[in-house]
Every structure is written in C-alpha cells, then in structure tokens.
Amino acid sequence: MAAMAVALRGLGGRFRWRTQAVAGGVRGAARGAAAAQLGRKVAVVDYVEPSPQGTRWGLGGTCVNVGCIPKKLMHQAALLGGLIQDAPHYGWEVAQPVPHDWRKMAEAVQNHVKSLNWGHRVQLQDRKVKYFNIKASFVDEHTVCGVAKGGKEILLSADHIIIATGGRPRYPTHIEGALEYGITSDDIFWLKESPGKTLVVGASYVALECAGFLTGIGLDTTVMIRSIPLRGFDQQMSSMVIEHMASHGTQFLRGCAPSRVRRLPDGHLQVTWEDCTTGKEDTGTFDTVLWAIGRVPDTRSLNLEKAGVDTSPDTQKILVDSREGTSVPHIYAIGDVVEGRPELTPTAIMAGRLLVQRLFGGSSDLMDYDNVPTTVFTPLEYGCVGLSEEEAVARHGQEHVEVYHAHYKPLEFTVAGRDASQCYVKMVCLREPPQLVLGLHFLGPNAGEVTQGFALGIKCGASYAQVMRTVGIHPTCSEEVVKLRISKRSGLDPTVTGCG
Secondary structure, eight states: EEEEEEEETTEEEEOOOOOOESSSSHHHHHHHHHHHTOOOOOOOEEOOOOOOOOOOTTTTHHHHHHHHHHHHHOOOOOHHHHHHHHGOOOOOOOSSOOOOOHHHHHHHHHHHHHHHHHHHHHHHHHTTOOOOOOOOOOOOOOEEEOOOOSSSSEEOSSSEEEEEOOOOOOOOOTTTTTHHHBBHHHHHOOOSSSOOOOOEEEESSHHHHHHHHHTTTOOOOOOEEOOOTTTTTTTTHHHHHHHHHHHOEEEEEEEEEEEEEEEOOOOEEEEEEEETTTOOOOEEEEEEEEOSOOOOETTTTTOOHHTTTTTTTTTTTOOTTTTTTTTSSTTEEEEEGTTTSSHHHHHHHHHHHHHHHHSSSOOOOOOOOOOOEEEOOOSSOOEEOOOOOOHHHHHHHHGGEEEEEEEEEOOHHHHHHHHOTTEEEEEEEETTTOOOOEEEEEEEETTHHHHHHHHEEEEEEEEBHHHHOOEEHHHETTGGGGGHHHBBOOSSSSHHOOOO
C-alpha cells in the first residue's frame, strides 16, 4: 500500500514541496524518481500490510516481491528441471533423478528480491525522493496521514497526488478454514520450507503459473477449476495450456468448488469440495492450499471518500479518465488499482512516466492501452498481443475475421524427443485486405521474447502480408510466426488457393 505527498508537517515544522507523492511499489518508486528528475520535490509513501499468514516484504510492490520477479525465477527453476531431463540426449551424463532443494531455491530468490528492495531505496535516495514507510490514508483532498513505527503521526500534504497501491489476493472468506489455513501468492514465494503436496484453487494466470512451477520442481500439484481457465485470454490457447500441464504431471479437478478446509491432527489439510454439475461431495488431503482466485484493489484503507475520489461500486477500483485523472483534479491513479486497466506492471510504469511528463514536462502524450503484450509463464509459455479470437469475432463478426495458424516443433525438442503437440501459433486478422493483424497468440518456449518482438509490428498496424514478408531467423520458434499460411477458416494455404 502507498500514499503520496509533498509537504511534511512534523515536529512543528512545515516544508512546502512542489510535486506529488506516489503510491508504493516499483511503480510508485519509478514515478517518484521520474518526477524528481524533472526538478520536483517528491515523497513516496509505501507500506506492506502483512498477509493473513504474516508474510511481509520490502519496497518494490507486488511485481518485485510477490509477483513477476520471484515467479519468473521459480519458473526458471522448473524449466531447468526439464533441461536436466533432456541433457542425457545431448551427451551429458547426468544421474537421474536429480533432487530439488526448495530451501536453497527459495533463499536464492528471496535474496535477489531483497537486493532489489535495497536498490529501490538507494535510487530514491540518489534522486532526493523522501521515502516514508508508513500506512497512510487521506485526511482531505491535499493531505494524507500515517503513523510511523514509533507511534508518531505524520501528516503529508501535496499539490499533486498519485495513487498506485495495486491490489492484494482475494480470500474466499465464505469458505470455512480458508483464511486460517490457506496461503496466496503473497506467501508462496517467501516460504522457507517446501509447500509439499499442494492444492491450487483457481484458474487465473497466477494459479496456473504457480501450479506449473510447483509441478516442475517435482511436487504433487492439483488445480481446482470452477469454471474456465485464463478468463479473458483466448480460450483455444487456454485449453492448450491446460492440456500441456495435464500431460506433464499437473492434476486438474474441473467444475469443482471447495466448501471447507480443516487441519487434521497430523497437520495435513483436509479439503472438501463439491462437483458443480452433480452436486456430489468429495475430499482430499494436502500439505498446502493456495488460493489464486483473483485480486482486489488496495483501496479500502485509503479513506478515498475524504478526498472525494470516486470508485467503482462493483470492484472498488478507482475511476479515471484518459489522463489517469480521478474525480479530484489534482489526484491521479495508475496501475492495478484503476478500473479498466490491464493488471500489468509495464503498463503502470509507462502510464506513470507519461503522467509525470504531462504534469511537469510539457508533454501531452497519453497512455495507449491497446495492443499491450503479455505472457503467461506456464511450463509451456503463452504469449499474446491484441485481440483474442473470441474478441475479434465479437467486435468484427465471424465473416470479417481470418485466422492463420499452425502447430510446430521447436528444434530443441527434437533430439530429446519432447512432446510438442501443444506448441502452436495463430494470427487473428481482418479478412478484408490488407488484412490488418488484430492479435497474435504464441504457445511455446520463450513466448515472452517472441511476443515482445512482434508486438511492435502489431502496434504499428502491421498487416498479414507484411508479416509474411518478414524474413524469419532460422532455426527459431519465432520464425514460425512468419510462416503462417494455413487459414483456420478454410484449412487451405491462401498463397496456393487464392482464398482469403
């Protein structure tokens, strides 16, 4: 959580700064540093409310501490396990099986995160940004109040305020034992001991990413899905992600919802769930239950009503305009805490930089939220940019959409004999020439790197023909994108048949 400020009243003193204070996290720190570079005096207010299990962390927000960074590192640990299995096929004499040490991995990941925490502190200090590790809330539209560790109340007032408090994992508090015995992504990366046999509840990208690396390092992992996986993503690609995970060891309970969690005398957790179709009840025993059922914006403790900041009555997220402005002219909001914005760190960082440039740098550039690329770091990665096939059809009509697609086999899979049945790429285009690319979806190794490269072309309005005229780098997985010739609609190669 974080607040923002520019004037500090404390010890009888009053200092008038001309800038905004920003919310915590890497986004808040980056925004503060950017404003400071433009000659403004800035304060960053950041505080971590411990999770129900007591987990807390340092400066840097969700991404650095309990999101992108530790997630990608643990994903890498799992990928290395797969490479070790491949190694004998390439001549490396590696005794199998190779055990994995959770404690060693966790310590290395946690130490790296702590180094990033320190780096953010140093950056703020170098840029003359005042940092307050306090939990703050609004007193009025220009003032926030927080209490320091010693109990001293601190009032901060600012000409401009940016809220970037993000969100926290949602707990199913209606389920008996959920809060007492379950953990979330706020906890998994800071566990000192292996979570052991784990039930992951949910089908979000957080759920599947965590389940993927847990399976990959050799843990017995089950995912409980109530409805559809990866809601909001292309559903064909989502199904293939699940198929790959299922074929590589992750177990799935489809159409099920938990109703109770109890701790048994031996310390294990007994989970009771219901089959949503038949109504039949079943139970299972696990060492860890991980809730990954979505996130809620961190707004409830900000006292936004005292500042006059409007929020959505449904989501409690902050309502903003195209300039990131809230209902109060000098208060702004960016990132996951905002209604209708992608819950992605890079978009929040860019939005914040552009906001600061508009406020203090004479710029008029607005953040463009269209065609933002992202990747789900499941064992077989899924990268995408632009519209899903469903979104394209809903927006333009089935008759106006053409989809080119292909299965492929990465070269590195061949010698090791790896299963490549879910390696797949598709490009969603308008059917009418010049066939503008509406979306690209890539399932395979290094999907993030592949998607990032093609995102620029799609952002610039690339057509199918232009992509097909792009020379591929051989032999790479990304080369498969520029070889798409098969139309999903007709099943024929349009360069041969002339259709499409």
